Amino acid sequence: MAGGKETPRQKMIGMMYLVLTAMLALNVSAEVLDAFRLVNEGIKSTTENFSKKNQSTYKEFEQEVAKNEEKAGKWKDQAFDVRARADSLYNFMQNLKIDMLKQNQGKSIAKNTALEKGEDGKVNVLHENVVGEDKWDMVTRVMIGENYDAKAYELKKRIEDFRGYLVDHIDEEDTKVIEAINKALNTSDPPAEEGRDQKTWEVKHFYDIPLGAVLPILSKLQSDIRNAEAETIQYLFNQIEAGSFSFNKLEATVIPNSNYVIQGNEYSAEVFLAARDTTAPPQVFIGEWDSVRQEDGSYEVQMTRVEDTLTVRNGKGQYMRRANSTGIHEWGGIIKLMGPEGDFIKKPFKQEYEVARPNLVISPTKMNVFYVGIPNPVSISVPSVPPNKIAPRVRNGSIYKIGPGEFEVKPNNAGQECVISVRAQVEGRTRSYGSKNFRVKELPTPTAQVAQKGGGDIREEILKAQSGVFAVMEDFLFDLNYEVTRFTITTTDRGGYVKTMRKQGNRFDQEVRDWFDANLERGRKVNFEDLQAVGPDGDVKDLNPITFTIQ
Numbered sequence: 001m002a003g004g005k006e007t008p009r010q011k012m013i014g015m016m017y018l019v020l021t022a023m024l025a026l027n028v029s030a031e032v033l034d035a036f037r038l039v040n041e042g043i044k045s046t047t048e049n050f051s052k053k054n055q056s057t058y059k060e061f062e063q064e065v066a067k068n069e070e071k072a073g074k075w076k077d078q079a080f081d082v083r084a085r086a087d088s089l090y091n092f093m094q095n096l097k098i099d100m101l102k103q104n105q106g107k108s109i110a111k112n113t114a115l116e117k118g119e120d121g122k123v124n125v126l127h128e129n130v131v132g133e134d135k136w137d138m139v140t141r142v143m144i145g146e147n148y149d150a151k152a153y154e155l156k157k158r159i160e161d162f163r164g165y166l167v168d169h170i171d172e173e174d175t176k177v178i179e180a181i182n183k184a185l186n187t188s189d190p191p192a193e194e195g196r197d198q199k200t201w202e203v204k205h206f207y208d209i210p211l212g213a214v215l216p217i218l219s220k221l222q223s224d225i226r227n228a229e230a231e232t233i234q235y236l237f238n239q240i241e242a243g244s245f246s247f248n249k250l251e252a253t254v255i256p257n258s259n260y261v262i263q264g265n266e267y268s269a270e271v272f273l274a275a276r277d278t279t280a281p282p283q284v285f286i287g288e289w290d291s292v293r294q295e296d297g298s299y300e301v302q303m304t305r306v307e308d309t310l311t312v313r314n315g316k317g318q319y320m321r322r323a324n325s326t327g328i329h330e331w332g333g334i335i336k337l338m339g340p341e342g343d344f345i346k347k348p349f350k351q352e353y354e355v356a357r358p359n360l361v362i363s364p365t366k367m368n369v370f371y372v373g374i375p376n377p378v379s380i381s382v383p384s385v386p387p388n389k390i391a392p393r394v395r396n397g398s399i400y401k402i403g404p405g406e407f408e409v410k411p412n413n414a415g416q417e418c419v420i421s422v423r424a425q426v427e428g429r430t431r432s433y434g435s436k437n438f439r440v441k442e443l444p445t446p447t448a449q450v451a452q453k454g455g456g457d458i459r460e461e462i463l464k465a466q467s468g469v470f471a472v473m474e475d476f477l478f479d480l481n482y483e484v485t486r487f488t489i490t491t492t493d494r495g496g497y498v499k500t501m502r503k504q505g506n507r508f509d510q511e512v513r514d515w516f517d518a519n520l521e522r523g524r525k526v527n528f529e530d531l532q533a534v535g536p537d538g539d540v541k542d543l544n545p546i547t548f549t550i551q
Helices: 010-025 030-067 071-105 139-141 149-169 174-182 203-204 211-242 459-462 509-518
Strands: 113-115 123-125 250-255 260-261 267-272 283-295 299-309 310-315 316-322 327-338 345-355 359-366 369-370 376-380 390-397 397-403 405-412 419-428 429-441 447-449 456-458 469-474 483-492 497-502 525-534 540-542 546-550
Touching: 010 299, 030 071, 030 211, 030 345, 071 113, 071 211, 113 149, 113 456, 139 149, 149 174, 149 203, 174 211, 174 397, 203 540, 283 316, 299 327, 316 327, 327 546, 345 419, 376 419, 376 525, 390 397, 397 509, 405 419, 447 525, 456 459, 459 509, 469 483, 483 509, 497 509, 509 525
Parallel strands: 260 345, 369 429, 456 546
Antiparallel strands: 113 123, 250 267, 267 316, 283 299, 283 327, 310 316, 327 345, 359 376, 376 405, 390 419, 397 405, 419 429, 447 469, 483 497, 483 525, 525 540, 525 546
């Protein structure tokens, strides 16, 4: 978040949420729903951390009022009003979850495994016990409605009202806080996709979305509420001391570009004091520090090892490091500023960020293999990278774009893996986002059928009514057409002599029908043999023979 308060865990959960949402658009498998449960638990944990921090801030308001009610009273009243409104919106979202789970699993809390009544009388949601997570229609009915006027529209209105209320409490010059609130509570409609109708915020989040995905969506919105609440009440708390500019209340502040960095990119951050004197810029030292006991028995923070001294621009130290290795990276130091009495004020700080391997999503639209000779649709996305900046390459095949984030792959050789690697333009530089391997197979052989049958008993009039022999792709996801190019019909007469007719193509023309009239009798076997068909790749395949017994 823009205020610099998000932990690597929060950033990682946000990234996972984006990736899984992209996966959801492709396939709602059990694995995807399981992943949404994990994300939901992570979001709930983050929300609880926000709540605990907010409660700590409210206690600090009460302590400040106890020391000086005239100075802190009005700020405390505003903060507690923010809490009441945040709780109301949070509870509205919680009740939406409970309402959907009651409709999904029964209204009796005692029998509903997804709901539990706590000691405080509140109903808690047990996400791990939810059944029917792949249901779409109930969510759409509750949140969107037949007339597009259900709960999602009320939810958006409440979020917008809450956002406007918070921003009204922030000085217009404090743009970073306003940006953080607007970002956390953003309800803008998504960008229009080329060739598709414009979606609204409500439709994007709740239309034809399974229950297993909607629960973490609402959990994330609840986390955003606590996030925006934290930004606002911290801002209000800072106003208690802003008027007197008491330097002994200053705290070092670090705003990173992100706490979650893709390997190969750069981690950067600004380090500054929340209130500063423009005539006396701070000094920022990076390295190890400790509290050192002084001769008078007091303690003072001092650098024990200096790694770097930051360049200061507009009162903010500019920190930047190349993210070469993955994992959690800790850093910190001391910010030093001349106080109003001419003495130096030193404030220590510590920060951490996580470096992760690039998150690349390459999903075959139809199945988990590619087939030779046909275009295989593929969706490719990189979190936080626009589709027009993505440049995929293929080994053992070719790839071409058919739409935003949508491609078709034509493999060359079966039995060899097809490897898709992706690069993208990020911040003016081309970066690699990894690759993914896919198996390559020949197209399966179709099944020969007459009258939608591969053999067995058949009535004479039914066989004569057919138009020809057809090649059918059974249980195959692609819409492929094979054309029968030849077939041979054989039977035996009463004397045991073989009667044969060979035909090119697949049609039963007049010659075939005359042959049927001359040779078909009850109890006689008719064989369709020497069948061949050609597919869209031009490959000719031998088909199974068909044997009928005339009834």
